[in-house]
Amino acid sequence: MKAVAIQTYGGPEGLVVIDLPAPAPGGGQVLITTEAIGVGGVDTVIRSGALAAYGFKEGFVPGSEVAGTVSAVGDGVDVSWIGRRVWAFTGTGGGYVEQAVVSVEEIVPLPGNLSAVDVVALGGPGVVAHFGLRHAHFAPGETVLVRGAAGSIGIMAVQLAARGGAAAVAVTTSSAERGRRLLRLGATHVLERSGEGGEGAPAGYDVIIDVVAGGDMPSFFDRLNPNGRMVAVGAVAGQPPADFGTKIMAAFQKSMSFAAFSAATVSEADRSAVRREQFAAASRGEIATVVHDVLPLDAAVLAHRRMDAGEVFGRIVLTP
Structure with a gap:
């Protein structure tokens, strides 16, 4: 073959x-x-x-x-x-x-x-986005930022956060056209790759789902609210700096947290159950x-x- x-x-x-x-x-x-x-x-x-x-x-x-x-x-x-x-x-x-x-x-x-x-x-990205949001303890009414939202995982995270009752779903992406497409998928604010911009965007976020990682990742800790949680679900830009955790410690009184997430830590049964649900939702036109x-x-x-x-x-x- x-x-x-x-x-x-x-x-x-x-x-x-x-x-x-x-x-x-x-x-x-x-x-x-x-x-x-x-x-x-x-x-x-x-x-x-x-x-x-x-x-x-x-x-x-x-x-x-x-x-x-x-x-x-x-x-x-x-x-x-x-x-x-x-x-x-x-x-x-x-x-x-x-x-x-x-x-x-x-x-x-x-x-x-x-x-x-x-x-x-949908199959792979949907599970990562679903359990990534769960790993971040996302709850309805919270604000969410998806960093690197134009990829398949980011697109699913945007849709699931919006469907899950997020108060706002901001995204970082590389062009206005991609931003417009993400708005149609449930995003509420479009930011520059740096996290800047976005008229009316929240000043801070309860949850950040990061598909990118790389050298700029630590700067996004500044965008977390008190008790905010960032979860890295990918590293398409490579590893963050070795000392990235010093940003969290420097803002100790904000009680921020960081975690990495891999779907390999979820049981086969749980992954399959979520995929069945998401395939059914897509067949009904509820997920794009x-x-x-x-x-x-x-x-x-x-x-x-x-x-x-x-x-x-x-x-x-x-x-x-």
Whole structure:
């Protein structure tokens, strides 16, 4: 089967199309013939080599979510799954493939009116946004800032905060056009990337959901209200400065807090339950799925170039 692997770490040109043996499902697994593959920010970070110390080696196949049809099942799996269209979590990698083997515990059936492209724009980002807001102890009536709101996680965080009764949902983004699109999705104020601007925007925020991290992250602690909580759900701009915590300690009397969040700390059952709810909400038109572009699998280099250039609003989807 055709797959895309990281031949060399660095820029997008390090991605290459390769042939791999067709996989077979083992016990407790299913084989999915993929129809759509989500391209996430973590894929570009892995490809850059920034996470090589965590065991990601050259030759690694990126991609954490796919959608398609179950074509075979392993021992212990109900054969009624065969022929069903599903979303699937492939782990931290292995998704840029024509056929994917995944645990049966990590698949969710698709509502009939949602396409495979729609669900890979929602499945991974929706869970991160949902549990990221929960990790921040977000409550109705609070003010929320989503930093880096134009990506798939940010877009979901905006929609979920608005649906959850936020008093205000401010966003940082790179252009007026993106700001207008985010306002249509539930944002109330559009700020510059620095957090400045935004006529009528709150002076401070109870919750900040940060997809970006990077060198500028500590400056956003100044925008937290007393008892405010910032949760980093991504690091597309890289790691923050090593001493970023000194900002919190310098404002000790404000009782601010910072946390990182990974969906890996949530049980498979809880993740699947939220995905089912979100897929149902999307099928009813209550949540929007935002797809920037659909490209063939062998155009993964182009997809990563667009991600690196910051051109993407929503999610790029690859199709075999």
